[in-house]
Amino acid sequence: MSGAIAILGAGGFVGARMLEMSFLAGRTDIVPVVRSFRSVARVANLGMSHRLGDASQPESLERALAGCEVVVNLTTGDPADILRTTRSIYRAAVASGVRLLIHASSATVYGQVAQPDLPDDSPPQLDHWMPYAREKGLAENFLRDMMAERRLDIVVLRPGLIWGPRSPWVIRPAVQLASGSAYLVGDGGGICNLIYVDNLVRSIEAVIAHPRQVSGFYNVADDETTTWREYYAAFAAGLGVDPATVHTVPADRFRTGLGGLAEELKKLPPYQWLKYRLSPETKSAIKLRLKLAFDRDGPAQSGNSASPEVTRDMWHLQTTRHPLPTSRFKAAFGHQNRSSFASGLAASLAWLRFTGFDQGRAQDSPGQGSAP
């Protein structure tokens, strides 16, 4: 391969890990592309040269992709921007003469994986209640149409929950277990559909290295089928938390709690409008006064006492019944899952320890609290 590999969304969780793995493997053909300079900070230790490219400004993206043979789209952000961003990236890739566009979609486009052996090119569920899933589905449909035009090779990867060090899917269970607010829906027998972040990066690398045209849709997931009960039990054991503290919530239907309502409110346009218009000073003053108004300011909690806050997305994820079929990817690109569940868990626990995580202190969780 002669050209470079552009990583869009290089400052995100997966993008940063892909850069780190590539750097430590001695690769020199990676071009990180970020929307703004702040995204450089996360990987500033690597000392790589970044290019600025904003999908909302196609000409800037086109400049960023100059000389690149492959584009890996790992961008994240507001669901409302997903389709527009995908179109913009595709057009910039075509204009720049890119050979291969790898687009990270999500298994959420399927909803809850309602049947076993779901074909990889099954159409996305466009009436999904979750805006993220709907918009990812619309982006997939756009790329499906563009595949037919054959102007470049397009590979859409559909990972499930991407876990590992620094993942929200590690932080969330650890925080919940430590605070006693972890919960399982029903008997916890729902399927997690996990993919360890390193396995995902290796899958992307395998697509890049593939010698032939391979346009299409491919599910990617870890080899093991892990239930939510097993996932929480593994973290509970690793963190020294009594698994009996994990709550059970009914599986018959989702019931919104106060926390869920607050989350829904945050997604409403007026909240989003205000969020981006208030000055930082006003935002901090409002936050502080709200906290002072509602804070009970009790002593430091010893953990294992909080109530679960069941969110709609978590409830739906936990009611997934079938594992994501991945045989199509393996047939095309080979087996890339070198990290097992056990090794991924060990790495995730090592990372939690590095962050200072201590299950005995409910308020001591990564990202919680702030040292002023």
Add this chain to the structure above:
Amino acid sequence: MTLELMAVGCGTVFDQYYLPALQKLESRGMVRVVALVDPNPGRTAGIQKHFPSAGAFATPAEAFAVTTPDLTIIASPPNLHAEHALSAFRAGSHVLCEKPMAASVGDAERMVAAASAAKRVLAVGMTRRMYPCLTEARALIASGALGDDLSFVYREGGVYGWPVSTDFAFRRATAGGGVLIDKGTHVLDFLAALFGRPTAAAYADDGYTEGVETNCRIGVEFPGARGTVQLSWSQPLVNGFHVHGSAGELTLHPWRLDAVRFRKKGGPWETRISAATWPGDLRQEGKRGTPWTYEECVYYQIVQSLRAVTHGEPVPVTGEDGLLIVHTIDSCYRRATPLRLEWLPEAEQAQADSRHWSRRQ
């Protein structure tokens, strides 16, 4: 009395923190912003809208040729702080320099010497010194409430979210380093305010040959206290400051700037609210207030710097204080070793070790 003020460096720090504070000060008649300096005319033009009396200049030399402000706020990239401060002192202006004071010990020493020779105030913008909780923590420690053999852990980390307008903070040549220079300057100064002179005993980070550190861990000792500081730009940490002594322990309140949590050995936790206040204007017996937010701390810090000019009062952080922190950071970098990232596969850890920036020397 209205003091004239110049700002050198009109990037994100100025825009987010100094601009609102200076608007307040100008509306209250305490200052008049007379000059804005930045090589990017778009930035000065954007800020000029808020300060009608201010002229826009590309360099400090151009500005000092037409005006001599009472106080110059320096918020330019750290590698330019010394040059800009020295220009200000030569022109006869006092200086409030944003942290980090300088990108090298040599620069910081030149700044202190120049301020002394010009008999001008050199204040360093370490906003956390204005936190009322610092006063409360210091009083508790000084009273012996924690006993002796003090040990502490200070962790501060999260994915970097500061809306920077350039990448100078991520290059060793312009910033001098990474998260240690950025967050570590604040943290080490906060600890120095509590415990006294710091000595770096151990230091490890994750910077590679061409990069700057995004994670670091410092073993640091003070007269009567020792502990660990851990900082991150790339990932969330279990943030907080916890001091443990033979007779009790103390933590900062997770989100209140005016409170600490304290408990005697074996006793229940209690929240202590600080009654510390700072002058809110330039009158001798003027109004005092307690800052509740970071932005309010910036306001009080500027007021205190102005009072140093008008009344000869001490500034919260002097050039000598700032120099001490620059020395400590320099000492950290001199003893840098690779930070062990135990979650990485062994082959990657070996690569990380061999490509650590300290190996290039």
